[in-house]
Amino acid sequence: MTETTEFKAWRVHEEGDRFTGREETLTLDTLPEGGVLVRLSHSSLNYKDALSASGNRGVTREYPHTPGIDAAGSVVEAAGDNPAPQTAVIVTGYDLGMNTPGGFGEYIRVPGSWVAQMPPGWDARKAMIYGTAGLTAGLCVSKLLRMGADKDDGPVAVNGASGAVGSVAVEILSVLGFEVVAISGKADYRAQLERLGAKEVLAREQLEEQKKPLLKPRFAHAVDTVGGHPLAELLKQIRPGGSVACCGLVAGPQLQTTVLPFILRGVNLLGVDSVEIPLNEKQAVWDRLASDWACPQTEQSARTIGRNELGGALQAFLKGESAGKIVLDHGL
Ligand SMILES: NC(=O)c1ccc[n+]([C@@H]2O[C@H](COP(=O)([O-])OP(=O)(O)OC[C@H]3O[C@@H](n4cnc5c(N)ncnc54)[C@H](OP(=O)(O)O)[C@@H]3O)[C@@H](O)[C@H]2O)c1
Known part of the structure; x- marks a missing residue:
């Protein structure tokens, strides 16, 4: 394999005030030097990829750029043969797909400290069904358990x-035997949430802003992917000693709360980051997801697309129309 070896990638270009993604042929010398060269078979789609593909400078500073914050495949070469060629690996987060060429190309070259081992029994597609979203869910559950x-x-x-x-x-919480109450803005998603194991499904209106600083304690613990005022309302309803793992901000980055849930009920607010944490913490969650935390419903319902479908699929994320997990198969 030489630096002039060609490969395909879905690359985003800045054209005036527009950002356009298209299939291109690149050579290996366009990838960063050093580190581990990985031949990818699969990637996974995330909201952050849609931001990168649409020119969000908070995610990607310079174009042309290959997005894709998730990647799975096998090692081609690495310094000192560590990991050995052919080793099946997963790379998610750090700078992948942000300002480092990412999983929407057939090859990536990344620091060895970013490269997790594929857990036994998994292949690249299975890993990418979970991707960063599954890893983040696993980290939230892990924090609650800790x-x-x-x-x-x-x-x-x-x-x-x-x-x-x-x-x-x-799904992870219900697999572990927790009584899960799903809170959702999508009335038509009730059946899917019940299939994932939710015992009860509540409408998003349940978390509408209320003046009272504390409400009837209702939930033992929670996972919040939303932030903003729904998280503030959730905190008011956590039972004494309970914990809330918080990872997202779709309802906004601001959190306006009083200290009362914390000082009168001993509630714990736990921050979750899936991007910059040490590799061994990611590896521990991958290994659980591939064994006792496996989510059969999630695995069954994932959709697979080829690079020629990326444009439309990423647009759907931006419009809030995307549902379920989408895997990119470089062989399609
Ligand atoms: N900390 C990390 O490392 C990390 C990693 C991955 C993702 N994230 C963040 O986690 C969040 C969720 O990511 P995701 O991949 O699950 O995104 P997603 O697939 O777009 O899901 C977000 C869900 O939030 C709900 N929602 C949307 N708008 C809302 C609003 N205005 N108020 C309340 N709920 C709303 C919707 O669910 P319902 O209709 O069912 O309510 C929506 O499906 C994002 O903010 C993402 O950036 C963080």
């Missing part, structure tokens, strides 16, 4: 339940 959450504590709310992170969180 705080001592137990299935006998009572109902656990998942807010933003139909989303990519929320739906996997619903």
Whole structure:
């Protein structure tokens, strides 16, 4: 394999005030130097990829650029043969797909410290069904468990339940025997949420802003993918000693709350980052998702697309029309 070896990538160009993605032929010397060269078979679609593809400078500063924050495939070459060629690997987060060419190309070259091992029994497609969304859901559950959450504590709310992170969180928690209450803005998604294991589905209006600083304690714990005022309302309804794992901001980055849930009920607000954490923390969650935290419903319902469908699929994210997990297959 030489630096002039060609490969295909879906690259985004800045053209005037427009950002346009298209299939291109690149050579390996367009990738960063050093590190681990990985031949990808699959990637996964995330909201952040849609932001990168649409010119969001908070995600990607310079174009042309190959998005894709998730990637799975096999090692082609690495310094000191570590990992060895042919090793099946997963790369998510850090700078992948932001300002480092990402998973929408057939090859990536990344630092060894970004490269997780494929868990036993998984292939690249399976890993990318979960992708960053599944990893984040797993990290949320992991934090709750570390705080001592137990299935006998009572109902656990998942807010933003139909989303990519929320739906996997619903399924992992129900696989673990928790009584899951899914909170969703999508009335037509009730049956899917019940299939994922939700015991109860509440409408998003349940978390509408209220003046009272505390409400009847209703949930033992929660996973919140939404932020903003719905998270503030959720905090008012957590039982004494309960924990809320918080990872998202679709309803806004501001959190206006009083300290009362924290100082009168001992509620714990736990921040979750899936991007910059050490690789061993990611690896531990991948290994659980491939074993006792596996989500059969999520795995069955994932949709697979080819690079020629990326444009439309990413637009759907921006319009809030995307549902379920979408996997990119470079062989299609
Ligand atoms: N911390 C991390 O490392 C990390 C990693 C991945 C993602 N995230 C963040 O997590 C959040 C969710 O990601 P995702 O991939 O699951 O996104 P997604 O698939 O777009 O899902 C978000 C869900 O939130 C709900 N929602 C949308 N707009 C809302 C609003 N205005 N108010 C309340 N709920 C709303 C919807 O679910 P319902 O209709 O069911 O309510 C929607 O499906 C995003 O903010 C994302 O940036 C963070």
